[in-house]
Amino acid sequence: MPTAALAHALDLGRFVMASPSSFHAAAEGARRLAAEGFTVLAEADEWPAGPGKYAVIRDGALIAWTVPEGAGPTTGFRILGAHTDSPSFKLKPRPTTGRLGWLQAGVEVYGGPLLNSWLDRELRLAGRLVTLDGEQHLAATAPLLRFPQLAIHLDRAVNEGLALGKQQHMNPVWGLGDPSAEDLLGVLAEAAGVDPYQVGGFDVVVADTQEPAVFGAHGEFFASGRLDNLSSVHAGLAALVQAAEASAAEPGEGGPIAVLAAFDHEEVGSSSRSGASGPFLEDVLARIGDALGATATERRRAFAASWHLSADAGHAVHPNYAERHDPANHPLLNGGPLLKINANQRYATDAAGAALWARVCGEAEVPYQEFVSNNDVPCGSTIGPLTATRLGIRTVDVGIPLLSMHSARELAGVQDPWRLARAAERFFVHAG
Numbered sequence: 001m002p003t004a005a006l007a008h009a010l011d012l013g014r015f016v017m018a019s020p021s022s023f024h025a026a027a028e029g030a031r032r033l034a035a036e037g038f039t040v041l042a043e044a045d046e047w048p049a050g051p052g053k054y055a056v057i058r059d060g061a062l063i064a065w066t067v068p069e070g071a072g073p074t075t076g077f078r079i080l081g082a083h084t085d086s087p088s089f090k091l092k093p094r095p096t097t098g099r100l101g102w103l104q105a106g107v108e109v110y111g112g113p114l115l116n117s118w119l120d121r122e123l124r125l126a127g128r129l130v131t132l133d134g135e136q137h138l139a140a141t142a143p144l145l146r147f148p149q150l151a152i153h154l155d156r157a158v159n160e161g162l163a164l165g166k167q168q169h170m171n172p173v174w175g176l177g178d179p180s181a182e183d184l185l186g187v188l189a190e191a192a193g194v195d196p197y198q199v200g201g202f203d204v205v206v207a208d209t210q211e212p213a214v215f216g217a218h219g220e221f222f223a224s225g226r227l228d229n230l231s232s233v234h235a236g237l238a239a240l241v242q243a244a245e246a247s248a249a250e251p252g253e254g255g256p257i258a259v260l261a262a263f264d265h266e267e268v269g270s271s272s273r274s275g276a277s278g279p280f281l282e283d284v285l286a287r288i289g290d291a292l293g294a295t296a297t298e299r300r301r302a303f304a305a306s307w308h309l310s311a312d313a314g315h316a317v318h319p320n321y322a323e324r325h326d327p328a329n330h331p332l333l334n335g336g337p338l339l340k341i342n343a344n345q346r347y348a349t350d351a352a353g354a355a356l357w358a359r360v361c362g363e364a365e366v367p368y369q370e371f372v373s374n375n376d377v378p379c380g381s382t383i384g385p386l387t388a389t390r391l392g393i394r395t396v397d398v399g400i401p402l403l404s405m406h407s408a409r410e411l412a413g414v415q416d417p418w419r420l421a422r423a424a425e426r427f428f429v430h431a432g
C-alpha cells in the first residue's frame with residue numbers, strides 16, 4: 001500500500017476528530033486552508049478581485065476556490081461538491097431532562113442514523129452557541145453521554161429484531177442527579193467559554209468520541225464516524241491545496257477556477273441557506289464572475305464550460321447481503337472510488353460525466369468502480385442532481401465505497417480516500 005494513502009487516511013481521521021459537527025467541519029476546513037495561504041473572507045465584506053486563494057463560511061457550509069492567473073469572465077469552474085453533516089441527534093429546546101435519578105438529554109433525530117449503532121458508545125455534544133450579541137461560538141464537550149442498551153435479560157427476544165422508538169428509547173443519559181437542579185446548556189456554555197446567561201440559541205448535535213482506526217489482515221480497513229461525508233470534504237481540501245500549488249508552479253497557464261463546495265443539511269434534504277438546494281454556491285460563483293467583469297451572458301458561458309464533481313460516500317458490496325446489490329456490479333473497499341449511476345437521476349452522472357471521470361482517473365492513475373442499485377432496492381440520492389438542476393452545470397456523482405453507511409462508525413478501505421483526493425486534484429486542474 002502506498003504510504004501516502006495511509007498518511008492521507010490518518011489525516012482524514014484527524015479531520016473527523018476536529019469536526020464533530022458541520023460547524024466544526026467548516027471551521028476546520030477554513031483553518032487548514034488558511035494555513036496553506038488561503039484568505040478567509042466574510043460574505044458581508046467586499047471581496048478582493050483578481051487571482052488568489054479564498055474561502056468563505058456560511059453557517060455549517062464552506063466554499064473555497066482558487067482563481068488562477070489569466071482567469072477571465074468566461075473561464076469555467078471545476079466544482080467539487082460534498083457535505084459537512086452526518087446523521088445524528090440534535091439537542092431539543094429545554095434539553096435537560098431525566099427521570100428515576102438519571103440526567104438525560106432531549107434530542108431530535110437528525111437525518112437517518114442507524115439507531116442501534118449509537119448504543120453503548122461514549123458520546124459528546126458539539127455545535128454552535130449564539131450569544132445574545134449575535135456572536136457565534138463553537139462548542140464541543142468532553143465525552144458526556146450514552147444511549148445505554150437494555151440488558152438481554154430484560155429483553156430476551158432482542159436478537160430476533162431490535163425495535164428502538166425514536167422518542168421513547170433515544171434519550172441519552174449524561175449523569176446522575178436532579179434535572180431541575182442541572183443545566184446541560186451550562187455544560188456547553190462552559191465548553192465554549194461563554195456566560196450561560198448570554199446564550200440565546202444553539203445548534204448542537206451528538207457525536208461519537210472514538211478515535212478512527214486502521215485494522216484488518218493487511219491494514220486495509222479504516223473505521224471512523226462521519227466518513228459520509230467528511231471523506232469527500234477532506235479529499236476536496238487536500239486536492240484544492242495541491243491544485244493551487246500546481247497552478248502556482250505554472251503561472252500564466254490559465255486553467256479553470258477550482259472550487260470546493262461543502263454544504264450542510266444534505267442528510268435532511270439540502271433545502272436551507274447553507275444546503276445544496278440553497279443559493280450559497282450560486283452566490284459565490286456570481287461574485288467570482290463579477291470580480292472578473294463577467295456579463296450575464298459571459299457567466300452563462302462560464303457555466304457551460306464548467307463541471308461539478310459531486311462527491312459523496314456510496315455502498316461497497318456486503319458479503320452477508322449479496323442479494324441487496326446489483327448482480328453484476330460489486331464495488332469493493334480499496335477498489336477505488338465509485339462512479340455512481342442511476343437511471344432515475346438520483347445520481348446526476350451521464351455518459352459525458354462518466355467519460356470525464358474515466359479520463360480524470362486515468363490521468364491520476366487511480367482505479368474506479370461503478371455503483372448501480374439493485375432494481376428492488378431503491379438507492380439514496382445526493383447533492384449532484386440538486387446543483388445540476390439549479391445551475392445547469394454538467395455533473396458527475398462519485399465517492400468512496402463504504403459499509404455500514406449512517407452507522408456511528410462506518411467502514412472504508414484505507415486507500416480509497418487518497419485515491420479520491422488524487423482524482424479530485426486532476427479534476428481541478430483539468431482544462432477539458
Ligand SMILES: [Zn+2]
Pocket residue numbers: 083228229266312313
Ligand atoms: Zn452523504
